[in-house]
Amino acid sequence: MTGVIFDIARFALTDGPGIRSVVFFKGCPLRCQWCHNPESHSIKPEIMFFKEKCLNCGLCEKYCACGCHTLASRIHQFTPNPCKGCGQCAKVCPTKALTVSGQTVTAENVIDTLEKDSAYYNNGGGITLSGGEPLFQPKFSIALLKLAKEKNWHTAVETCGYANWDIIRQILPLVDLWLYDVKCIAPDKHLAFTGVDNSIILENLHKLNETGAVIELRTPLIHGVNDDDHDILQLVELAGKLCNVTGIHPEPYHPFGQDKLIRLCHSPQPPFPVADDNELKRYQNILGNFYLA
Amino acid sequence: MIELNPLERKNVNRLSDKTRTLATQYLSGQFRKELQMPDFSIDDLDLPDNISPIERHAMMAILIAQKSPLIFRPEEKIAGSAPLIPAMMHQVPGMKGRYSISHTTADFGDAIRKGLSGLERELHNYSNETQEEANFRNALLQVITAMRIWVARYVDLCRRHSDSPNPENIKSILKTLQNVPENPPSDFREALQSFWLFFEFQRLCGNWSGLGRFDQILGPYLENDLQTGKIQLDEARELIAHFWIKGTEWCYGLRKYNPGEPGSGDAQHYQNIILSGIDENGLNIENAATYLVLDVIEELHISDYPVAVRINRQTSQKLLRRIADVQLLGGGIVSIYNEDVVMNGLRQMGFPEKEIVNFTNDGCWEVIFPGKTAFSYTPFDLLQVFQHALFSPNIPESFDELYQRYLECLRQYVKDWRQTVFNRHYAESTDPVTGKKVFKHFDPAPEAVLSLVMPSCRQSGRPYYNLGTSYTINALHAGGLPDVANSLLAIKKKIFEEHRLPLSELVKILKDNWNGNELLRQEFANSILYYGNDDDEADAMTKTAFDDYAEIVAASEPIPGVLTPAGISTFGREIEFAPYRKATAFGKYAGEYLAPNMSPTPGTEKNALTAVLNSYCKMDFSGTPNGCPLDLRLSAGMRKLPNAPDILVTLFKAFLEQGGFYLQLDTVDAATLREAQKDPDRFPNLVVRISGWSARFASLSKEWQDMIINRTELEA
Numbered sequence A: 001m002t003g004v005i006f007d008i009a010r011f012a013l014t015d016g017p018g019i020r021s022v023v024f025f026k027g028c029p030l031r032c033q034w035c036h037n038p039e040s041h042s043i044k045p046e047i048m049f050f051k052e053k054c055l056n057c058g059l060c061e062k063y064c065a066c067g068c069h070t071l072a073s074r075i076h077q078f079t080p081n082p083c084k085g086c087g088q089c090a091k092v093c094p095t096k097a098l099t100v101s102g103q104t105v106t107a108e109n110v111i112d113t114l115e116k117d118s119a120y121y122n123n124g125g126g127i128t129l130s131g132g133e134p135l136f137q138p139k140f141s142i143a144l145l146k147l148a149k150e151k152n153w154h155t156a157v158e159t160c161g162y163a164n165w166d167i168i169r170q171i172l173p174l175v176d177l178w179l180y181d182v183k184c185i186a187p188d189k190h191l192a193f194t195g196v197d198n199s200i201i202l203e204n205l206h207k208l209n210e211t212g213a214v215i216e217l218r219t220p221l222i223h224g225v226n227d228d229d230h231d232i233l234q235l236v237e238l239a240g241k242l243c244n245v246t247g248i249h250p251e252p253y254h255p256f257g258q259d260k261l262i263r264l265c266h267s268p269q270p271p272f273p274v275a276d277d278n279e280l281k282r283y284q285n286i287l288g289n290f291y292l293a
Numbered sequence B: 001m002i003e004l005n006p007l008e009r010k011n012v013n014r015l016s017d018k019t020r021t022l023a024t025q026y027l028s029g030q031f032r033k034e035l036q037m038p039d040f041s042i043d044d045l046d047l048p049d050n051i052s053p054i055e056r057h058a059m060m061a062i063l064i065a066q067k068s069p070l071i072f073r074p075e076e077k078i079a080g081s082a083p084l085i086p087a088m089m090h091q092v093p094g095m096k097g098r099y100s101i102s103h104t105t106a107d108f109g110d111a112i113r114k115g116l117s118g119l120e121r122e123l124h125n126y127s128n129e130t131q132e133e134a135n136f137r138n139a140l141l142q143v144i145t146a147m148r149i150w151v152a153r154y155v156d157l158c159r160r161h162s163d164s165p166n167p168e169n170i171k172s173i174l175k176t177l178q179n180v181p182e183n184p185p186s187d188f189r190e191a192l193q194s195f196w197l198f199f200e201f202q203r204l205c206g207n208w209s210g211l212g213r214f215d216q217i218l219g220p221y222l223e224n225d226l227q228t229g230k231i232q233l234d235e236a237r238e239l240i241a242h243f244w245i246k247g248t249e250w251c252y253g254l255r256k257y258n259p260g261e262p263g264s265g266d267a268q269h270y271q272n273i274i275l276s277g278i279d280e281n282g283l284n285i286e287n288a289a290t291y292l293v294l295d296v297i298e299e300l301h302i303s304d305y306p307v308a309v310r311i312n313r314q315t316s317q318k319l320l321r322r323i324a325d326v327q328l329l330g331g332g333i334v335s336i337y338n339e340d341v342v343m344n345g346l347r348q349m350g351f352p353e354k355e356i357v358n359f360t361n362d363g364c365w366e367v368i369f370p371g372k373t374a375f376s377y378t379p380f381d382l383l384q385v386f387q388h389a390l391f392s393p394n395i396p397e398s399f400d401e402l403y404q405r406y407l408e409c410l411r412q413y414v415k416d417w418r419q420t421v422f423n424r425h426y427a428e429s430t431d432p433v434t435g436k437k438v439f440k441h442f443d444p445a446p447e448a449v450l451s452l453v454m455p456s457c458r459q460s461g462r463p464y465y466n467l468g469t470s471y472t473i474n475a476l477h478a479g480g481l482p483d484v485a486n487s488l489l490a491i492k493k494k495i496f497e498e499h500r501l502p503l504s505e506l507v508k509i510l511k512d513n514w515n516g517n518e519l520l521r522q523e524f525a526n527s528i529l530y531y532g533n534d535d536d537e538a539d540a541m542t543k544t545a546f547d548d549y550a551e552i553v554a555a556s557e558p559i560p561g562v563l564t565p566a567g568i569s570t571f572g573r574e575i576e577f578a579p580y581r582k583a584t585a586f587g588k589y590a591g592e593y594l595a596p597n598m599s600p601t602p603g604t605e606k607n608a609l610t611a612v613l614n615s616y617c618k619m620d621f622s623g624t625p626n627g628c629p630l631d632l633r634l635s636a637g638m639r640k641l642p643n644a645p646d647i648l649v650t651l652f653k654a655f656l657e658q659g660g661f662y663l664q665l666d667t668v669d670a671a672t673l674r675e676a677q678k679d680p681d682r683f684p685n686l687v688v689r690i691s692g693w694s695a696r697f698a699s700l701s702k703e704w705q706d707m708i709i710n711r712t713e714l715e716a
């Protein structure tokens, strides 16, 4: 069983309880304008170019079969348009100015890497599937979670909930904690800023709650989009109705996704403002008892 | 309220304002002007010509006791000070140029329990078999006299202060001094005062002994007093705080009197303290004293004495939590030993079981037995040994040949070292009768003061430096082992597997410091995972280099009476070594600061912190019984995670489970962040907590980095 991931982060401290290893799935059905991980959107492998590391040596040009790399006037230019993601350029680049985001891996491979830190999963830690969207590759998710459960690891899945309920139902018994993203309650805003309608997301959330699953809501709070008092109160109200929701973890916007877009040679999105400490305090105040650090 | 540790997450405020004020005064160097040059010297004494050197030293102790300035502040709860500048500079006051002893730990527990009178009785009970023994034990009796003189002067001084604003405190001190250090203490306060006087007198005479197992020594007195209600926890904490505060009496002194010395602010004099660990019955020591010491460090943030906690699988969750709390304050004051692994190494060296459980450390982390060890060590740069082999005239044809050549160089180095150690302890002479060459022990610096608190010396009738202790250890400490392993790995893979270029050419390039070969340098640096990334191949190479080093030292010809265990450490010497190091095959330039201790070379750890810990734990530490530390750096912002202490506890447990040896944890400060900004390649995995999210520092834009640096600075 294989799947496509773009990273495995070890010693992760903020994606669920304890010390965790997080598997980042590649491919996502949403296109949030503030996305922190734009390299996760497409399931295809993509080249990331770290311009500041490039020495303009021309090796990538020589090995690229698609002509993505040129050294016109001795300066390396990368155009991802005809790129097939073969990764030859990244292999030969001596400075690691080129890396491939997206590897096809077997579930066993991933588990071997996760196993390396199993000594740290005691005391509440474990593994988290994140992304991108783990439910976008359901079979791979199930395969990973089954293997993890054989090892008795605590499992968490971070999802945007935009999936067929059947998929969630199948995965359900293998998951100890759901980190469930609710971007915004207002349907029109949701559609405008993420590209999809949120009714299926909210419906799945209610169904999930009814199964007794442990759920932690996560909400990216974007200034001017979904962070006014009313938006946050709507979230609190929702959480209040769901008896298995332990709380809401706000994820304030940061602009690092912009850097990544540049590295992917996509045009950067106009950035959103970054919330200051007062704003963070405000989020916390409105969330009240539901606030999760 | 006085801000003693600005990094505190929570406002710890258990000590009285008076004590906190005293701490700030000491720590800001306010009292350093009281440090004095002695106005007396050994020449003032009219000593008979035939007096033995050891008795001469004892007479010096008496002179020090009589003449040393006394310092007594009425608000201090413990009496006794060591205000002599030569002592602070590792010399015997009054004996110009005579260096004193450091890097050992006396048995203060034994001295306290017996008191001066008990020690005196013990010395009288030994029958001296030679004149030398008689001279030696007589000298120790003189040291007892010296201590009595010194303490009597303090009693006098206290009496003169009895109308000061603190009459109650002075009454208590006077009452305490009526019983100790002369007799066994009857309670905690007396035991603590006695401990201080035994410690402080050897310090006044220039020695820098470690203190040993503080909670094992004092815990029983404290627990007993708490049970009978003789003392309350708060009062006991105050007393211990004063013990810590007075320990910093030399603060900033070095900087003033020795301008060349960079000075760290605190009194860096290798006077270590050990907490917890098992006792003779195999039971864990965890008592009120253990916790009060951690309380005091948490609140006062005094980094000297360095404190190491011996932990094992039975260590309580509560203690692990407390260690984590204190470590999260930054500064790395509290470190941990995995004592099962340490004791296993000692067992394999052949030490008896009842000895093993008592291990402590000397100035850094070198493992010794208190009161029983004369310790010294030889640090050296293993990378220079390797580079000597690599840069020798004939280029090796195969990897194996290179490796064997390196081992040859190492064997030769160890042989030479062994000879130096031998010469340090034995003088060659010719037997007048047989005309044969003989080797005799000799005593480079007769030492009576510290020998008094070394039970093994009292018993053997020989001083510290003359094989008087049960064990004389000269340990060999290799620096740069990870750098050697990384060099080997790069050459093996790039030269002998991938055949990128012939070794002769690489050698030329390295001699030329990668000049004009930037692409190649980057390739060598970036295309291989080195030690510290939990990569099996890199770690296997490191393990081979590690085991071979340990084996070569272990196979060294024994020196009668002297043990020569191996250790791996740099003690910060990676800075000293740097100018002598040529460029390395794993992409470092000549003169760079490379691996500290057994930690990865800066910049080669591309993976998470757990990967570093895993790589380290793959080593077999029974081969380095003298010590092999790992430094881990956590981002200072981690303090803000609500579950940060739990995360540290989990790290400790994994460290135990995976068989680590010694761990120093620190959190990152602004200065480090600034370095990381200038030189991101050295800190690729430094993660900073920003505000509700975390990011790899090197991955942030300059603007954001500036912001975080700015904020970290503001925090500090």
Ligand code: SF4
Residues within 6 Å of the ligand: A053, A054, A055, A056, A057, A058, A059, A060, A061, A069, A076, A089, A092, A093, A094, A095, A096, A097, A098
């Ligand atoms: S191979 Fe790497 S360093 Fe060379 S031109 Fe391409 S991106 Fe730049």
